[in-house]
Amino acid sequence: MKSRVRLLATLALTIIALDLVTKIIAVATLDETTPPAEQPRILGGLVYFSLIRNPGAAFSMATGMTWILALIAIGVVVYIIRIAPKLRSTWWAVCLGLVLGGAIGNLIDRIFRSPGFLQGHVVDYVSVFGPNAEYFPVFNVADSAITVGGILLVFTALVLGIDLDGTRSRDTSKNKDADV
Structure with missing residues (x-):
């Protein structure tokens, strides 16, 4: 397995594991009916832990x-898995690993949580500023x-000009195969 595909897979699996563990903890310890004043918070109220089951998107x-x-x-998920063997850029491997892990993490909720298959509600629990x-x-x-993967992907493609294959679209005469 190529190193960039391995990086993508490792990052995706790490995100999936973190997502599953934190959602299990959130469901086990938080209550949707807890009044806002009693919800756990950290950093002086900058971050609250509020359990919400989201049937929608962002x-x-x-x-x-x-x-x-x-x-x-x-x-x-299918698209990222299909293009993974073509990866020649570490930046793209990181971006796609984050997106893949996040997509699978929320897809697991959509498949396995109530109310049913492909209709499950995603467990959300971090609320900032209130x-x-x-x-x-x-x-x-x-x-x-x-979100981070998407922002990095835009930065990688538009600002750095790095393509999926590791080449730079901005300056094709220099660093043709440089993986930045």
Whole structure:
């Protein structure tokens, strides 16, 4: 297995494991009915732990389309797995590893959590600036990985100009096969 594919897989598996463990802890220790004033918080109230089961996508969009979101996640997973052997860039391996791990982490909820197959609600539990998504949507490890991976992917492609194959699209005369 190529080193970049191994990096992608290792990062994805790490994200999946962290996501599963933190969701298990959140479901076991948090209660959706806990009043906001009693919800656990850290960093002086900067971060609250508020259990929310989200049927939608980020920012609770598309709440009635859970099965479509699950199919999109399956498509993302299949696409990343199919292009992984073509990876020649460490940057892209990191980006895609984060996105893959996050997509699988939330897909596991969509498949195995209630109310049922491809309609399960994603467990979200981190609320910043206030409890219960008062100021910012509640999220989880998988959501964070997808967000960071997406931002890094845009940075890698647009700012650094690095393509999937490790070449630089901005300056093809120099560093043709340089993996940055």
